[in-house]
Amino acid sequence: MIDIARAAGVSKSTVSLVLRDSAQVKGETRQRVEQAMQRLGYVYNRGAASLRAASSDFVGMIISDLTNPFFAELAVGIEDALYRLGFVPILANTNEDHERQAHVLRSLREHHVAGVIMSPARGSDAWSLASQLPASIPGVITMRRMIGSPLPYVGPDNRTGSREAVEHLLRLGHRRIGYFGGDATMTTQQERVGGWRDALAGAGILADETLVFETLPTREGGRQAVDRALALPRPPTAVACYNDIVAMGATRAFASRGIIPGVDIAVVGFDDIAEAEHNAPPLTTVNADTRFLGAQCAESLLGLIRGEDPAGLSFLGQTKLIVRESCGAARRERKAS
Amino acid sequence: MIDIARAAGVSKSTVSLVLRDSAQVKGETRQRVEQAMQRLGYVYNRGAASLRAASSDFVGMIISDLTNPFFAELAVGIEDALYRLGFVPILANTNEDHERQAHVLRSLREHHVAGVIMSPARGSDAWSLASQLPASIPGVITMRRMIGSPLPYVGPDNRTGSREAVEHLLRLGHRRIGYFGGDATMTTQQERVGGWRDALAGAGILADETLVFETLPTREGGRQAVDRALALPRPPTAVACYNDIVAMGATRAFASRGIIPGVDIAVVGFDDIAEAEHNAPPLTTVNADTRFLGAQCAESLLGLIRGEDPAGLSFLGQTKLIVRESCGAARRERKAS
DNA sequence: TTATTGATTTGGAACGTTCCTATCGAACAA
DNA sequence: TTGTTCGATAGGAACGTTCCAAATCAATAA
Numbered sequence: 131m132i133d134i135a136r137a138a139g140v141s142k143s144t145v146s147l148v149l150r151d152s153a154q155v156k157g158e159t160r161q162r163v164e165q166a167m168q169r170l171g172y173v174y175n176r177g178a179a180s181l182r183a184a185s186s187d188f189v190g191m192i193i194s195d196l197t198n199p200f201f202a203e204l205a206v207g208i209e210d211a212l213y214r215l216g217f218v219p220i221l222a223n224t225n226e227d228h229e230r231q232a233h234v235l236r237s238l239r240e241h242h243v244a245g246v247i248m249s250p251a252r253g254s255d256a257w258s259l260a261s262q263l264p265a266s267i268p269g270v271i272t273m274r275r276m277i278g279s280p281l282p283y284v285g286p287d288n289r290t291g292s293r294e295a296v297e298h299l300l301r302l303g304h305r306r307i308g309y310f311g312g313d314a315t316m317t318t319q320q321e322r323v324g325g326w327r328d329a330l331a332g333a334g335i336l337a338d339e340t341l342v343f344e345t346l347p348t349r350e351g352g353r354q355a356v357d358r359a360l361a362l363p364r365p366p367t368a369v370a371c372y373n374d375i376v377a378m379g380a381t382r383a384f385a386s387r388g389i390i391p392g393v394d395i396a397v398v399g400f401d402d403i404a405e406a407e408h409n410a411p412p413l414t415t416v417n418a419d420t421r422f423l424g425a426q427c428a429e430s431l432l433g434l435i436r437g438e439d440p441a442g443l444s445f446l447g448q449t450k451l452i453v454r455e456s457c458g459a460a461r462r463e464r465k466a467s
Numbered sequence: 468m469i470d471i472a473r474a475a476g477v478s479k480s481t482v483s484l485v486l487r488d489s490a491q492v493k494g495e496t497r498q499r500v501e502q503a504m505q506r507l508g509y510v511y512n513r514g515a516a517s518l519r520a521a522s523s524d525f526v527g528m529i530i531s532d533l534t535n536p537f538f539a540e541l542a543v544g545i546e547d548a549l550y551r552l553g554f555v556p557i558l559a560n561t562n563e564d565h566e567r568q569a570h571v572l573r574s575l576r577e578h579h580v581a582g583v584i585m586s587p588a589r590g591s592d593a594w595s596l597a598s599q600l601p602a603s604i605p606g607v608i609t610m611r612r613m614i615g616s617p618l619p620y621v622g623p624d625n626r627t628g629s630r631e632a633v634e635h636l637l638r639l640g641h642r643r644i645g646y647f648g649g650d651a652t653m654t655t656q657q658e659r660v661g662g663w664r665d666a667l668a669g670a671g672i673l674a675d676e677t678l679v680f681e682t683l684p685t686r687e688g689g690r691q692a693v694d695r696a697l698a699l700p701r702p703p704t705a706v707a708c709y710n711d712i713v714a715m716g717a718t719r720a721f722a723s724r725g726i727i728p729g730v731d732i733a734v735v736g737f738d739d740i741a742e743a744e745h746n747a748p749p750l751t752t753v754n755a756d757t758r759f760l761g762a763q764c765a766e767s768l769l770g771l772i773r774g775e776d777p778a779g780l781s782f783l784g785q786t787k788l789i790v791r792e793s794c795g796a797a798r799r800e801r802k803a804s
Numbered sequence: 805t806t807a808t809t810g811a812t813t814t815g816g817a818a819c820g821t822t823c824c825t826a827t828c829g830a831a832c833a834a
Numbered sequence: 835t836t837g838t839t840c841g842a843t844a845g846g847a848a849c850g851t852t853c854c855a856a857a858t859c860a861a862t863a864a
Contacts (some may be wrong), residue, residue: 142850144812154812155813173576176851183852196542197540205533219558220525220557408686411747412719412747487822496843512819513821518820518821518848
């Protein structure tokens, strides 16, 4: 910067003013400085600048499982919005590992991030999170609500979405409806299973808790749930799944045992990832406008950074049931017509 | 740091030495300093430290399309290796947008990144890239080879992988084999189509270039390719696809027209994304050990940072054909037995 | 001509580290 | 006792910005 100043015949203060295009430099001077920058191939040093500032332009983006297309889509939504707002995202994929998460959080602090957007690793609790993410740094939680945390939460309306999916199965005539995937310690699971109960209760059916099969929220988890469900004397005739990849694992496992999803059994997912449409059979699922949810995370964080009240920054996204083939609705219609 | 020094009754130089755990501080002094850090809740400021250093511990990770599960998996591989090596990844999803890419590259320079790993946006050329990524900053290119660029390239052996996939179709008895997706300006496309030609040539079949349908490498692209292929007087009986998502789009489009993939037409993909197995029907595809490729990107970058010769840092990953159902092999076997 | 004013520009401290060059003290040899 | 040496610690400049207070300049008013 001093070189530029010398070349343009001004002081470094003036160069600094030009850099931040302040209105108080004369047009002619500005030009001279800009030409010098051009000529000398000057590159601004953001790190040095943030040495004085309260924080940098970095935002930590902590994703619990980026290989889940749902989270990839969410990450893209966040990343895009962040760039638009002038922030630079630091990515961390914890892969559900707490140690990794703690490590990353520490690293982010050392880098003086302006804020953090995170989907906590499974089993994170508000208390230990609080010790790792000091209140002084703005943070928004996404997808996995932390009870007891004052941080804004951004996520879909799990309970309503899940309820509507199960209501759809009820409308299709199913009475013995199971639930696959997730684990009871996760709030997301509680909310989604809650929706399942709500729907059954609404139809006057006693929720049979033995039909809830908890497993890892992965394709493999879906497979295992199928094994366990089929071992039952009276297996369910329909299942709602924790998410689409569980549903994908489940449809595959059913099919490989000769039970055709959408015909012999109804399956619905949650998330509406891009692949859902291409599953065998295409998945009936709950869309939550993932990309938009990501953008909303960034917006809420910005609000926090601006000092707005955290209480007003939470966001519950609306969901929408997408009916495809795995629930058997198409087949029914065909039969009816 | 000065506060710590005061609290521990030493100079800031000593604190600095403790921070970088140098062997030259006495054990007792070290303890005193560490306790003071604990007590005062000291947080290291990496930004300040890198003010003096040649570069920071950041590495730019430029991904052309993170919503493609293949790239998500690649990103996870890179991210994981980067963390292991002590680097912190800055994520940028360009979404194939050149302007975004240029913008990001500039931002990374301003942040003094130690290096950049990038899968260039479609249509990037070595020349314009060189002007955006100065030779002074280590960079490795992944997945999309830039002819004319001296930067190390890490990617799968597209040509061989593609050839083996097509050879598999030939072995299944197909003679009229098409190619779906990609665009001729991309080197990846050239290599994969090259494999298609190699295989046909190896079987003594004249490659019919009208059977190459270029489209966007997306699900939608796969659908469009199907439309165009079926408009032909003599459509192909088998197709190799640019990647799995094109294949997913294609299988779906065929199925919706009553042409059953794996029965009426053979389809193979490339990448072996996690979803391939769950497609309708499960995709026969080419596995390239994506996660490992990602780790390799980080390794090559590390080599570059250490000053090794770029020429020795390129890496071509081996591929492996994964036979599932979309090629019809399973059905043939069943028929045979 | 001389203030006065507002628009520009400037010098230097500060941000939190690292690194280089001292300095200090103790142990040892002569 | 007096150097000498070595281990441990200290002091200050430097990294590239921003920000504050002060200086300078040009134009206008008195």
